[in-house]
Amino acid sequence: MTFEPWTIKYRPKTSREVAGNKTAVEKLRGWIDSWVEGPPSKRAVLLYGPAGVGKTSVSEALASERGWDLVEINASDKRSGEILSKIAGLASSQATLFSKGRLILLDEVDGINLREDQGAITTILAIIKNTQYPMILTANDPWDPKTRPLREACLQVELKRIGIRDGLPLLKTILAKEEIRTSDDALKYIIDKDRGDIRSILNDIQVLSSKAKTLTMDDVSLLSGRDRTESIFEVLRVIFNSRTVAAARRALSISDVDQEMLFQWIFENTPYQIPNPHELEQAVSALADADMYFARIKKTQSWHLLSYALDLMTAGVAIAKQSPTSGWVPMRFPQRISSMSRTRGSRDLRKRIAGAIGEKTHVSVRRAQQLYFPLIRFEHEHSPERFEQIASWLKAKDDLDEMFSEEFS
Ligand SMILES: Nc1ncnc2c1ncn2[C@@H]1O[C@H](COP(=O)(O)OP(=O)(O)O)[C@@H](O)[C@H]1O
Ligand SMILES: [Mg+2]
Incomplete structure (x- = not known):
């Protein structure tokens, strides 16, 4: 990887490396350790606090420092219903002497879209009730009325802003x-x-x-x-x-x-x-x-x-980007691309080109469109010579010419 965000490079590997909130982290550790004697009275923690203070990282660290699997779902996942039922299964299955530990993480539960996800709260409550493994739910806003039933079912732990x-x-x-x-x-x-x-x-x-x-x-x-x-x-x-x-x-x-x-x-x-x-x-x-x-x-x-x-x-x-752009360069709408596939003919054309790219680069048709079309379009506009090279490498000169002539007509 050429560029590594410091948020990845320096993420806490153990719960002790998490900066600040010592009492809260201690409380989390104590609660997790109490599981050795079987499920405690609160089987889930609602870990809440503002963005970027370590809610997800501390959960990851707690699982990894114990060698446990992290079973997770994020509310922004569109298939949350399907995944919740999978998680229900993983949470309720009895641990055996030899099975690996698990930490169940429902990240950003306040992001659940209740209109689309009717029943999600009920399902989560049922999972909390039956889980054989510790569960952490995270949220930015613990007072959100829609997650209120969850709040009541959980031990609450707050992570405050880092000072x-x-x-x-x-x-x-x-x-x-x-x-x-x-x-x-x-x-x-x-x-x-x-x-x-x-x-x-x-x-x-x-x-x-x-x-x-x-x-x-x-x-x-x-x-x-x-x-x-x-x-x-x-x-x-x-x-x-x-x-x-x-x-x-x-x-x-x-x-x-x-x-x-x-x-x-x-x-x-x-x-x-x-x-x-x-x-x-x-x-x-x-x-x-x-x-x-x-x-x-x-x-x-x-x-x-x-x-x-x-x-x-x-x-x-x-x-x-280290050097400034000279002059004003307008931003482009990506929709421009999707609106091009209005007609069946041009959809087929684009698929053919993407297929040719896929053959050379081993990516799917969809990803070829996503990753390579913008670059090819750029070369087409800026460097006819490089465009020609690419077109002949792909053996798709005619198709590409046709696509770009449609696009600019
Ligand atoms: N308390 C902390 N101590 C050390 N690093 C932190 C802490 N909180 C956040 N970070 C850094 O910020 C990144 C994002 O934190 P994250 O756990 O995703 O925050 P949250 O889930 O609360 O939004 C982490 O990968 C880590 O690099
Ligand atoms: Mg997070």
Whole structure:
């Protein structure tokens, strides 16, 4: 991997490495350890607190330090009904002397869409009642009325924002490992600015320090003017044009832009916004890694990877772009592509081209369209010579010419 977000590199491996909230983490550990004597009176914990303070990481760490399997579901998964019933089975099956331990994690339960997921709360309550393994439910807002029945069924543990006392030593250790010179003032400023959201802080300082290997007050004060109400264009503008990505990450959670849609937007615009070929290569490779995470999440339900995929597609692209775009480059709508497949003929045409790409690169038709069409389109517009090379390599010159002539007509 060419680019590794610090949120991945420095995620806590054990619950002791989790910064701050010592009492809460202790309480979690005590509750988990009490399971050796059989299920305690509360079989589930509602672990709540603001974004980026370690809810998912501490759950992961608790499972891995005990050598347990982490069985997880994230509320944003569209197939939550199906997965919940699978989890019900895994939770209620009796442990044997030799079976591996399990921790059941229902991440971001307050994200459940109750209109679409009627019955989800009832199902979760039933799972809590019958589970033979400890269960952790996480939420940002514990007072959300729709999750109230869950709250009552759980032991409640709160993770608070990370303050300067706990945040500063954590950041200093990380920056020392990265050999980046900084000052306490700059770090305190950023902890304050990002309101103790460690994920945003790590993303911000990684981007801000990537050029000069220093992190000064001047660097972090760039964050002060940023906007908090972001539209998709604002998200893209931030990713491509400023040196901070935390706003983009936050925009993901407050806007209703679907993350895969945002991925399309970013991917689509990357070749235009990052004209330098070396930087483009780095950005595309971060996007390819993000895409690989998305695929793995879908396949194995490893939802804790989601935040890393999002970091890759935001921070990864922001860091890759070092030189400014000359002049104003408009953002493009990815819909433009999907609207092209209006007619059956052009759908077949695109499938044929994607098939040709798939043969050469061993990707599916759908992924060929996602990953390669934007790049080929870019070459078509910018470098007729490279376009010709690609077309002949794919043996799809006629099809490609036809597709682009349709597209621009
Ligand atoms: N308390 C913490 N101590 C150390 N690192 C943290 C802490 N909280 C968050 N992080 C960092 O931020 C990343 C995201 O944290 P995460 O557990 O996903 O937060 P949450 O689930 O509360 O939104 C982690 O991978 C880790 O790198
Ligand atoms: Mg989380």
